[in-house]
Amino acid sequence: MINTDIYELQQEFKKRNYQWQPFHFVGIRSKINIKNQFNDTFILVNGSTLTYFSCTTTPGTYWLKNLFNPKGTAILKPNQYINTFGPGLHQGKYKAFVQIKPVEVYRDKNLNDIPEQTAIIDKGFFGINIHRANETMVSKLIDKWSAGCQVLNNPNAFKLLLAEAERSQQKEFTYTLLNEF
Numbered sequence: 001m002i003n004t005d006i007y008e009l010q011q012e013f014k015k016r017n018y019q020w021q022p023f024h025f026v027g028i029r030s031k032i033n034i035k036n037q038f039n040d041t042f043i044l045v046n047g048s049t050l051t052y053f054s055c056t057t058t059p060g061t062y063w064l065k066n067l068f069n070p071k072g073t074a075i076l077k078p079n080q081y082i083n084t085f086g087p088g089l090h091q092g093k094y095k096a097f098v099q100i101k102p103v104e105v106y107r108d109k110n111l112n113d114i115p116e117q118t119a120i121i122d123k124g125f126f127g128i129n130i131h132r133a134n135e136t137m138v139s140k141l142i143d144k145w146s147a148g149c150q151v152l153n154n155p156n157a158f159k160l161l162l163a164e165a166e167r168s169q170q171k172e173f174t175y176t177l178l179n180e181f
Helices: 006-015 061-065 155-168
Strands: 023-029 040-046 049-056 073-076 079-090 094-099 103-108 121-124 130-132 150-152 173-179
Touching: 006 040, 040 155, 049 155, 079 103, 130 155, 150 155
Parallel strands: 023 173, 130 150
Antiparallel strands: 023 040, 040 049, 049 150, 073 103, 079 094, 079 173, 094 130, 103 121
16 A cells, blocks of 8 residues: 655645645555455545555456456546545445546556556546445455446445545545555
């Protein structure tokens, strides 16, 4: 997991002309692209408090080798997605943060198990959600848990994230995805 302090994170936002909001989510995609592993970082920014969670910002091996979309597997493009996620049900099953505005994704269709940021960029509604993996235990492998979604591997961490979001009383959430800096 990548640890950064609030000052470093705010500097990174300034450099990119991103908005810093009192309550928002940040994902940091690790430089070390370990196949099928939860090696990225999800940060809940609540005022001056940062809470870190383990996650993946890339799809698992299963979806990289078995295309869900003929254009290729979705890999969310690093960017700031303002008010792009709202409370809803992931796949109609459980509470999560669902995509409510268009996002940009890279399309990886070479069928190897390495998520690659390709030249193919697609924009639209793809069901790129922020959700959890297994309901009862910490997941070690991504596998089918992500076909492009941002996925926390610890169900208790995800419950905490949901509770904090509910406490915020926001109906839309900003998510900023950064490459490790």
